[in-house]
Amino acid sequence: MVKAASALAVAGDQERAATSSGMASVNGTPAGRLARSSCIAFGIHVGGAGVAYCAQMALARAVGAESYGIYAYVLAWMTILAYLSTLGFDVSLLKLVPVYRAQRAWALLLGVIHYAEWRATCAGFAVVLIGGSIVLLWNRGGSPELTETFRTGFVLVPVWALLWIRSAIVRALGGVASALAPDRIVRDGLLLVFIGLASLFGRGTIDASFAMLATLVGSAIGLGLVSVAANRRRPAMIRDLRPEYARQAWRSVALPLMLLGVGESVLNRTGVLLLGWTQHTTDHVPVLVAALR
Secondary structure (H helix, E strand, C coil), rough: CHHCCCHHHHHHHHHHHHHHHHHHHHHHHHHHHHHHHHHHHHHHHHHHHHHHHHHHHHHHHHHHHHHHHHHHHHHHHHHHHHHHHHHHHHHHHHHHHHHHHHHCHHHEEEEHHHHHHHHHHHHHHHHHHHHHHHHHHHHCCHHHHHHHHHHHHHHHHHHHHHHHHHHHHHHHHCCCCHHHHHHHHHHHHHHHHHHHHHHHCCCCCCCCCHHHHHHHHHHHHHHHHHHHHHHCCHHHHHHCCCCCCCCCHHHHHHHHHHHCCCCCCCHHHHHHHHHHHHHCCCCHHHHHHHHHC
16 A cells, blocks of 8 residues: 555656646747737736726816817827828838848848838827927917817827837837837826826816826836837847848838728727817717727
């Protein structure tokens, strides 16, 4: 009996050792890394949705129905313009960067990163100049709060475009949490913190322009964090290279993705845009946004 018991114990130890080594080998495989990255991404998306919901509910309570309607209306426009300013590279980089890494085409890898960032930055600042001019010329005699919120919102466009571009770069280079957290959690988390501090310390009237400014600051901090992550994950062999460019090929890949992204963004925000355009930011827009949240 003693020998049988000891044999069973040895067999159990061997089985546990084999199981643990098997799990370790699975975790080291591409499938294991993919599963782990997927779980991390899912957790960040769920956590980000919760943070965004809390931030929007706290904001609506702090600023009131009218100001929140203005904020939601302007934010809908800025989201569409930011997707337009990425020129589709926020998605196409997820394909191009891994392909160039696998091919060890380091000069093209550096070139597509530079090209995407530069084009998105130029497009974003063009939106700032054109949009600011339109608001300045067309909104004379209108709501000062709406005008100021639009002015601040237009600055948000290049920040978001570059944030999404660099998040795509970090994800393509293997970073999951460092790519998703600055956009999904940090941005709305800081908005919640800023609104809470303003309410706690009695800033006075918290309006839509202050909320947009808080969104801008949170997004800029998120951009700084993802920029640090992108710099750390950039392969050492591309730091001293001269970039090569395949502009026509990159544009042919990115353009359809840009159209899809902008089209989806417009469809998701058509209700808010139409209600805001018909001067219903005070009553209907807050109710619609709250229902969608």
